[in-house]
Amino acid sequence: MISVRNTRSDVIHAAGRLFAERGYHGTSMRDLGKELGLLGSSLYSHVESKQDLLVEVVEEGARLFEAVAEQARATPGTARDRLAALVAGHVNVVLDNVNVARTFLNEARMLDAEHRERIVEARDHYEGVFRSVLADGVGDGSFRSDIDPKTSSIYILSVLNALERWYDPAGPLDRDELIGDLTTFLITGIG
Amino acid sequence: MISVRNTRSDVIHAAGRLFAERGYHGTSMRDLGKELGLLGSSLYSHVESKQDLLVEVVEEGARLFEAVAEQARATPGTARDRLAALVAGHVNVVLDNVNVARTFLNEARMLDAEHRERIVEARDHYEGVFRSVLADGVGDGSFRSDIDPKTSSIYILSVLNALERWYDPAGPLDRDELIGDLTTFLITGIG
DNA sequence: CCTACCGATCGGTAGG
DNA sequence: CCTACCGATCGGTAGG
Structure with missing residues (x-):
C-alpha cells in the first residue's frame, strides 16, 4: 500500500x-520518471516543462535562505548575535535541504535568462544582509574595524555554501559542533 | 592568417x-566543434571521446594544484609561511586557469568511476597537505592550539575554491590585495 | 578535417 | 498516468 500516486x-x-x-543537464525526464515509478511523458501532467522543475527547486532554495535572512534581521542584540543567527540558519537550511541547496547553488545558472536574473537578485539581496550585519558589527564593536564587509561576507558565504560538498551527517561532527567550530573559525580565524 | 588548424x-x-x-552535460560535441570552427565529428581525430576531454581538463587541474602543494611543502620557514605559499599558489592557479579550475571543481563528478576515484585521491592528497601544514603550525606556534586541522583545512579550501564563483579580474580588487585580504581573514577572522 | 551517416536518446504532445 | 508517437539532437563511426 505504498505510494499510490505522485503529487506535484x-x-x-x-x-x-x-x-x-x-546536474540539470545530466538528468532526463525519463530518469526522473523512473525515480517516481512512472514514464517520462507522465511527468507533463504535473509540470509544464523540465525547466519548470528547475525553477521550482531553485526558487524553493531562494525562499529558504530568504527566511533565514529575515529571521536574522529580527534577532535582537548585537551584530554578532545576528551573524550567529545567519550562520546557524544557513547551516540548518543546507543540512535539512541538501538537494534543494545543491541545486540552488550549482544549477541555478542553467535557468533561462529571466528566471536566472531573479535568482541573482535574490542572492544579491541575501548577501546584502550579511554585508549589512558585518557593517553594523564594525560600528558596534562586534568585529574588527579594518574588515571589508563586502569581501568578508563573500568569504563567510563561501565557507557556508561549501558545506554541501563535504559535510556528512553520519560523520563524527554533529550539527552543533559544526556550527560552533564554524563560528569560531569565522570570528577568530586560525591564528 | 589566423588559426589554420587546431591542435589537440x-x-x-x-x-x-x-x-x-x-557544464559537461550542457556541452555537446557539436557546440565544441562550433567553438573551434569545425564539425563535431571532426573532433574525433583529436580525442577518442567526450569523456576523454573531461579527463584531460580535470587532470590538468589536478596537476596544477599538486604543483602548488609541492612548492609549498618545499617552502622554508614556519608553517605560516607554508600556508601563505598554499594560499597564494592556489589563488594564482584559480585566477590564471579559471576554466580548468571550474571544470576541476564542478565537473569532476561527471567522470566515469575509474577516473573519478583518481581525482578524489588527488584531492584528498592536496587537502592532506593543507592539513599537515596546519598541524605543523599548531606545533610551532603559528596557529592557535585549539584548531582542528581537518575542519580548518576544509574551511580554508572552501574560501579558496569559491573564488572561481565571484572574483572578477576586472573588478576593484587586484590579485595582491585579494591574497592579502584573504590571508588576514583566514588567520585573524572578522572578530 | 569533411561527408554522410548510425542507433539511441532527448524534451515534449495528442488523445485517452 | 499510459500508449503511441514527433522532430531534434546526442555521441560516435566509416571512409575519404
Whole structure:
C-alpha cells in the first residue's frame, strides 16, 4: 500500500534529488520518471516543462535562505548575535535541504535568462544582509574595524555554501559542533 | 592568417571553456566543434571521446594544484609561511586557469568511476597537505592550539575554491590585495 | 578535417 | 498516468 500516486510536490522533490546528484543537464525526464515509478511523458501532467522543475527547486532554495535572512534581521542584540543567527540558519537550511541547496547553488545558472536574473537578485539581496550585519558589527564593536564587509561576507558565504560538498551527517561532527567550530573559525580565524 | 588548424591542446582548452560555462552535460560535441570552427565529428581525430576531454581538463587541474602543494611543502620557514605559499599558489592557479579550475571543481563528478576515484585521491592528497601544514603550525606556534586541522583545512579550501564563483579580474580588487585580504581573514577572522 | 551517416536518446504532445 | 508517437539532437563511426 505504498505510494499510490505522485503529487506535484513529489515530482519537484525527486527532481531536486536528481538535479543535485547528476546536474540539470545530466538528468532526463525519463530518469526522473523512473525515480517516481512512472514514464517520462507522465511527468507533463504535473509540470509544464523540465525547466519548470528547475525553477521550482531553485526558487524553493531562494525562499529558504530568504527566511533565514529575515529571521536574522529580527534577532535582537548585537551584530554578532545576528551573524550567529545567519550562520546557524544557513547551516540548518543546507543540512535539512541538501538537494534543494545543491541545486540552488550549482544549477541555478542553467535557468533561462529571466528566471536566472531573479535568482541573482535574490542572492544579491541575501548577501546584502550579511554585508549589512558585518557593517553594523564594525560600528558596534562586534568585529574588527579594518574588515571589508563586502569581501568578508563573500568569504563567510563561501565557507557556508561549501558545506554541501563535504559535510556528512553520519560523520563524527554533529550539527552543533559544526556550527560552533564554524563560528569560531569565522570570528577568530586560525591564528 | 589566423588559426589554420587546431591542435589537440586547442581542443582541450576550448572544451575546458565550455565545460566551465555550461557544464559537461550542457556541452555537446557539436557546440565544441562550433567553438573551434569545425564539425563535431571532426573532433574525433583529436580525442577518442567526450569523456576523454573531461579527463584531460580535470587532470590538468589536478596537476596544477599538486604543483602548488609541492612548492609549498618545499617552502622554508614556519608553517605560516607554508600556508601563505598554499594560499597564494592556489589563488594564482584559480585566477590564471579559471576554466580548468571550474571544470576541476564542478565537473569532476561527471567522470566515469575509474577516473573519478583518481581525482578524489588527488584531492584528498592536496587537502592532506593543507592539513599537515596546519598541524605543523599548531606545533610551532603559528596557529592557535585549539584548531582542528581537518575542519580548518576544509574551511580554508572552501574560501579558496569559491573564488572561481565571484572574483572578477576586472573588478576593484587586484590579485595582491585579494591574497592579502584573504590571508588576514583566514588567520585573524572578522572578530 | 569533411561527408554522410548510425542507433539511441532527448524534451515534449495528442488523445485517452 | 499510459500508449503511441514527433522532430531534434546526442555521441560516435566509416571512409575519404
